[in-house]
Amino acid sequence: MSEMTPLERVVATIKRETPDRVPVILYFQSAAQFAAVRDDYTWHELLSNPTKLYKNVLQQYEVYGADNFFLPLDFRVDGEAFGSKCEYLLKCGGGMRMPVVTQFAIQGKDEIDDLEVPDPKKAGRCPVILETIKKLSNKYGNKVPIVGFVNSPPDVATDVIKGHYSTILPMMATDKPALHKLLKKIADFEIEFGKAMLGAGAHALATVGGGFNNLTIGPEQFREFVAKYQAQIVKGVAAPYCFHQCQNATPFMEDMVATGAGAIAFHELVDLKWAKEKFGNKVILAGNVGVSESSSVMYNGTPQQVEEATRKAIEIGKPGGMFWLSAGCEVHHALPEGNIYALIQSAKKYGKY
């Protein structure tokens, strides 16, 4: 089979056809810092300037060789659009140099009714994202999938209301109506933001669900506060969609599939073999070479060990198609950069059909 473009490769998997090889689809997020340091950009410069962001995101394909572009690179765009303000953690040697919310859009539950759903074409850094997608589309729109990141409504809620998780989590137990009002407004925004990204040239959308996982909530809460709104977004944007859930998503997988997303991505704590057997003919599976745990191969291993882990993941996921090789979560800046190359090159080596 002749070599496909990344876009042809991914489209083939979506159509349930056989691509030339397994696509490598990554959530390339804080690992953008490697290139930012080389280009001498601060995170603030990188995330607020479309020219700089474009130059950085290009490298996901041109330098590292992934089969997709992924942006925004950070999780705060949505909360900022609602009016929250961020600062950038710059001083910590070991920490994320990413924006964190320091001023929340609303100070309490009683302000939810008055919270306005922002216009993604104007609000916060959304225009930077849309402009960057346009630039990517102009250069690679017919060759490389551009994936727009839509944050999960409950995660965005923690960026919108003062108190962060300490406010949102108890509301799931004691003030469901107010929380549902807030989540509905956020989902409405995410649908419009997703449509705007698609309109700017994105081919697909993805959500990386973070804090509302098996360590914090149970299956019923996942269904009521996470999956319900995710399904609304998937339906509302009507586009190819990948839904990732952090931590051990095993108890939530049925609900993730039920959202209607065409692809499901998951952390290394989920047994890929089990997922392939149970869901492999229903949705595209994306996973799940270890990247998050302290013992994960991409964090602690050598490039040779990453190659072996990638080979094993492909051995499980590849048969029958409908599989994207991916890391178990975001590709982050604390990884040895060589392991990112090892992951992608190994997928190309072992993924041929």
Added chain:
Amino acid sequence: MSKDVIAKLEKAVLDMDEDLARSSAHEVLSHKINVVEAVNNGLIKGMKTVAEMYDKEEIYLPQVLASANAFYAAFDILRPHMLAGAKGSGKKVVIGVVEGDIHDIGKNLVKTMIEANGFDCIDMGRDVPIEDFVGKVVEAKPEFVAMSTLMTPTMKSMRRIMEGMADEGVREGRKVLIGGGPIDQEFADEIGADFYGDDEGQAVAWLKKQG
């Protein structure tokens, strides 16, 4: 009367009812009920039941945190009235989320259960600069230091706090416990922490064993 009011405190925690917690705490004071007994047999008893239900996965963090909110709604009223020396072990724990990480739910949960079991907590909050964390240990001379992080990259901050404590000569004479999503026993051994725990129950059980 005393038993009824104390039972209401327990119920307030179990029902996640902050209003009932506050009104019951005021009843404790107005009826001159033994405050330590009210805290132990009402609030702490309730939180222990909540912790057991959480361990059995009968409830999850939303309910636990809502119960903790009710606990503190009453505890903050009653704490100033607890007699000196009757507050518990009197042993101090400096606790915080290390620099670079803002995820503090796990830390708050551990803090609640530590306080509910009679330890005095000095809560440093989240994203605590390394020098501030070490400085507080120097200043407060706690028996225990508790650190958490949810993210792999910020695990490095834990190592730096350990090094900072050693540099300042305050590592000796106190024990360090760590926890959080990416942490495991191997990492605890690597940085020289005394204890690694998966959850607040393990942390409290270990602290109590230390006497």
